Amino acid sequence: MVRELKEKYNHRCQICGLQLYKGNGEYYSEGHHLRPLGREHFGVDDEDNIIILCPNHHTEFDYGVIAIDPKTKRIIHVDPKNEFHDKNLVNKRNLKNDYLIYHLENVFVTR
Numbered sequence: 001m002v003r004e005l006k007e008k009y010n011h012r013c014q015i016c017g018l019q020l021y022k023g024n025g026e027y028y029s030e031g032h033h034l035r036p037l038g039r040e041h042f043g044v045d046d047e048d049n050i051i052i053l054c055p056n057h058h059t060e061f062d063y064g065v066i067a068i069d070p071k072t073k074r075i076i077h078v079d080p081k082n083e084f085h086d087k088n089l090v091n092k093r094n095l096k097n098d099y100l101i102y103h104l105e106n107v108f109v110t111r
């Protein structure tokens, strides 16, 4: 599922829009499950649980310093001065609200 989505969105980070060029006409991106897979979180490998990211923004999601507002679908960053805070997603699509809320309540940390 992650592989299909990366191609569908041309490996473009949904936060910053970066397409990381690998050479040979190929690009690199990473897929992040908003509600993580595995026993602790019981997330699912569905399209509406996956966001396509560059390595930097994937790291920010893993550390819980960035999230998506379930109501407005705008980016929330712990640093309100961050350039992507309160901006719209790139390639906005129907991420499931349940997963956005889960990420916000269980992974996102305010410091």
Ligand SMILES: [Zn+2]
Pocket (backbone or CB within 6 Å): 013, 014, 015, 016, 017, 018, 053, 054, 055, 056, 057
């Ligand atoms: Zn990015």
